[in-house]
Amino acid sequence: MLSKKATIDDVARLADVSIRTVSRVINDSPRVGQATRAKIKQIIEDLNYHPNTQARGLAARRSYLLGMIYDNPDALYINDVQRGVLSVCRESGYELVVHPCDMHSDTLTEEAVSFVNRSQLDGVIILPPISENNDLAGALAKNNVNYVRLASVPLDKAEHVVISNERSATAAMAEYLVGLGHCRIGYIAGPKGMKSTRERLEGFCDALEKHGCKLETEMIARGAYTFESGIECARMLLANPNRPTAIFASNDEMAVGAITAAQEMGLKIPDDLSIAGFDDSILASRITPRLTTIRRPVMQMARKATVKLIAAVDGREEDACRGVTLVPSLVTRDSTRSLD
Amino acid sequence: MLSKKATIDDVARLADVSIRTVSRVINDSPRVGQATRAKIKQIIEDLNYHPNTQARGLAARRSYLLGMIYDNPDALYINDVQRGVLSVCRESGYELVVHPCDMHSDTLTEEAVSFVNRSQLDGVIILPPISENNDLAGALAKNNVNYVRLASVPLDKAEHVVISNERSATAAMAEYLVGLGHCRIGYIAGPKGMKSTRERLEGFCDALEKHGCKLETEMIARGAYTFESGIECARMLLANPNRPTAIFASNDEMAVGAITAAQEMGLKIPDDLSIAGFDDSILASRITPRLTTIRRPVMQMARKATVKLIAAVDGREEDACRGVTLVPSLVTRDSTRSLD
């Protein structure tokens, strides 16, 4: 069957050169004659030779492995990031090792560092909300591991973050709602302590004020990015004698919860109440009415992050340090309407 | 900062033993004295020593890396499998490398084999629908790579599959619906050519007949496991002058499509029509009305598959060959009701 796998020695022997030269070809080093190079490439092809990644890694102190560290209840988001990262990995000969973990664990940092060392990862990409953990980032830096964080604010050197400007995204949403004639708007926020919670809220709030609509304290409910919390918050908001004409939930899960709660109260969406979310999750387009929401360029962010990471691994400082900020976009559907 | 990472030599020197002995301790080999072992373990701890996986792999022809090959539009499913696989990996010192791919690609098999070789994977887990590809499985076998397929029928040796009995699951669904008094039932099937499509259909059909309800040809619509196809199929089914009183869609996406279509036609679910799905995806519990569906034990399957795979890698034949069949369960919610 399959005769033993070819090694660099086989290639060298057949090409009648030293393995050093073959190695040069494999690694695209210059200083190899055209003819020699072509010949070697041909032989590599014929032999169906693939360099052994482990040996390569061992010798070069590289693993060609990238890691992805996350603890995110949102499988869709994770999946999108994964696809984005992988699309770049493919072009660059890297593989992706995934590492979900518990963001509340005491040993999170320790665990993550151990993960990187254990597998000799060349670098890691950290997803929100763990990406907001400065402790982790600090430990990685101290251990000399390359990392890039997906975030909503510049919480690290440009080298280490890719940002989606959620503040401007929610601002756009606020303007859209105001444009529809809404002014008394309910806001379902995320949990305290997360940067993105604050970014989203402030962006929305500021934009509203700019248009002369204040976001009253009683119109802000604190959710937990879950369906259930969306239900509760909406009930609270709608219990107010002076009911809002629109509710913006800072993620889709909560928005769907809000729709559910509103419908239970006999309100028609969007006739009696407009509702919008954030994420453009699969739910958003499946629910009735289809949800107006905000779409983050997740795959793109993941791609950019990976490009930066690999640049850092390769020591291409300039590419690695280039700042990256992307802006989410508004997706208008059927859950919001003009107040006429 | 961080003085150079400790190696096995450092440990050996400090313990005043040969590296061979340290190696034995690392690999839990017997034939090491109690005292020596304890001492070495202590030193390993003190030094915060972690064996270099690449060197280990290179020497032992092992990578401690498992792969996951898939092309599944369902991020939730993938995510669940991933979590299941990883939970076992953690206990066994393995890491997971993910590899999405295009099931319709001509080079799928070649690509997958190359992936495994390139990264020296110790084994791979293959998800449906790619798991049904015998070509791929054959190529892996020929290349001596360990693999386990997640499937709905025993399409390979016990060593290479973990099965979820979807036939009995849809049978249970049929019985449940009949129990509610439904007999004229519409069925939205999956795409032709997939084993699971057939399994689900036959299980449903057979159970129906056992209870004296025939599944008429005109009551079977061929979908594509997508939301849109669910809409179309439901429209077709409901256009029949002798309308069904219930529709079973063979996945949730299509079931949600069916609900959407039915509601557009002015039908109330479940008052005018019962609808059920398959998957228990996130949609199922968020949609209104909440969807009656079937839940596969995805994480469990993934765990079992990983255990088998690692057993095979370790050469523990018996554990590797033990047959595994799991049964999905019925989840009843609000989208189905008794016909009275």
Add this chain to the structure above:
DNA sequence: CTGAAAGCGCTAACAT
């Protein structure tokens, strides 16, 4: 432009 040789950190025969 190319080659010789010294490792990278670990495992596994083979000894003792």
Add this chain to the structure above:
DNA sequence: ATGTTAGCGCTTTCAG
């Protein structure tokens, strides 16, 4: 129960 030693397949000074 423990030590010696030869690689695993590749990269990388250092020569030429």
